[in-house]
Amino acid sequence: MIKTYLAPAKINLCLHVLGKRADGYHDLAMLMQRISLYDRITLRLTAGPGVTVRCAGVSLNPEQENIAALAAQRLLAFAGSSIGVDIDIDKQIPVAAGLGGGSSDAATVLMALNEMLDLKLSTQVLQDLGVKLGADVPFFIYGHPAWATGIGDVLQRIEKLPPLWYVLVNPGIAVSTAWAYGNLRLTSRRDDHKIPRFSSTLDSVTAVLHNDLEEVTVGQHSEIGKVKRRLTALGAAGSLMSGSGSTVFGVFAGKAEAEEAAVQLQQKPGWRVFVVHPVDGEGPIKC
Numbered sequence: 001m002i003k004t005y006l007a008p009a010k011i012n013l014c015l016h017v018l019g020k021r022a023d024g025y026h027d028l029a030m031l032m033q034r035i036s037l038y039d040r041i042t043l044r045l046t047a048g049p050g051v052t053v054r055c056a057g058v059s060l061n062p063e064q065e066n067i068a069a070l071a072a073q074r075l076l077a078f079a080g081s082s083i084g085v086d087i088d089i090d091k092q093i094p095v096a097a098g099l100g101g102g103s104s105d106a107a108t109v110l111m112a113l114n115e116m117l118d119l120k121l122s123t124q125v126l127q128d129l130g131v132k133l134g135a136d137v138p139f140f141i142y143g144h145p146a147w148a149t150g151i152g153d154v155l156q157r158i159e160k161l162p163p164l165w166y167v168l169v170n171p172g173i174a175v176s177t178a179w180a181y182g183n184l185r186l187t188s189r190r191d192d193h194k195i196p197r198f199s200s201t202l203d204s205v206t207a208v209l210h211n212d213l214e215e216v217t218v219g220q221h222s223e224i225g226k227v228k229r230r231l232t233a234l235g236a237a238g239s240l241m242s243g244s245g246s247t248v249f250g251v252f253a254g255k256a257e258a259e260e261a262a263v264q265l266q267q268k269p270g271w272r273v274f275v276v277h278p279v280d281g282e283g284p285i286k287c
């Protein structure tokens with residue numbers, strides 16, 4: 001059996017770091033949304049055991065494995081399955097970019113194999129397997145826009161986000177998530193962040209835009225600040241770095257305005273530009 005799925009990227013409309021935990025991770029309060037920029041993942045089941053992955057564009061240390069392969073290995077072991085899988089990833093999401101591409105690939109492999117092998121594992125079981133691979137993996141399995149707390153794995157649905165368009169600009173800088181958290185200067189712990197309430201207006205979204213990691217990454221890479229200013233000059237109602245960076249998104253009310261700004265931004269050599277909209281829904285996305 002062979003099937004192809006789409007693994008969407010995400011953006012963080014807000015990211016508050018509440019404090020550091022004893023295990024080295026950080027407690028967070030974030031607003032997360034999946035968006036229409038996708039890796040394409042093809043899975044082919046094999047009779048014999050073993051997981052292979054082909055993923056041009058992601059360079060790993062010799063001791064590191066592709067997170068999609070790890071997801072397949074963990075799921076097959078959990079299910080006690082003796083079959084194998086060959087995975088081919090057509091990587092479209094910029095890597096180490098604050099867009100969660102690796103976590104989304106892992107989530108998609110978990111959901112896809114659950115479906116292809118008819119394992120009937122619950123969302124909760126998949127999320128429990130996923131969080132051991134990456135803090136953002138449960139969010140990608142959840143599927144809906146969410147208020148994410150804990151390490152990013154405790155999810156509450158956000159219902160009323162207005163239908164917006166985003167222009168993403170990746171300035172070609174790879175940022176390590178561990179580095180960004182490691183360089184954050186935390187003051188006192190703050191647990192008072194409330195779930196934002198949204199109306200149908202753009203303003204209710206721009207009002208929440210905030211990222212505690214932005215200062216860390218922009219401090220090291222000033223070009224990210226330039227991208228933010230350029231987006232605003234081209235008519236974005238607001239702009240923010242996503243996750244640990246380096247991708248910045250600008251918020252637009254309509255597709256035409258977003259595309260117009262994107263044409264200007266594409267002139268800059270080295271910048272990758274995408275016009276995207278939110279993606280909402282449960283289960284793996286079949287191609």
Ligand SMILES: C[C@@](CO)(OP(=O)(O)O)[C@H](O)COP(=O)(O)OP(=O)(O)OC[C@H]1O[C@@H](n2ccc(N)nc2=O)[C@H](O)[C@@H]1O
Pocket residue numbers: 012015024025026027028030097098099100101103133134135136137150151152177178181182242243244245
């Ligand atoms: C910052 C965020 C925001 O959505 O996204 P990205 O920029 O990675 O896309 C996430 O918190 C990233 O989640 P994810 O990328 O899945 O993290 P993991 O692989 O589990 O962790 C990578 C490293 O980040 C740090 N980390 C991650 C999550 C968290 N709540 N606290 C942390 O301190 C730890 O140093 C960890 O070793």
Ligand SMILES: Nc1ncnc2c1ncn2[C@@H]1O[C@H](COP(=O)(O)OP(=O)(O)O)[C@@H](O)[C@H]1O
Pocket residue numbers: 055058059060065066067068089094095096097098099100101102103105175177243244245
């Ligand atoms: N399938 C994958 N896609 C992207 N990165 C991967 C993948 N598998 C392993 N990685 C490793 O994970 C790191 C973080 O990747 P990524 O998920 O793109 O970052 P971010 O969450 O910041 O957008 C990469 O630098 C790479 O070393």
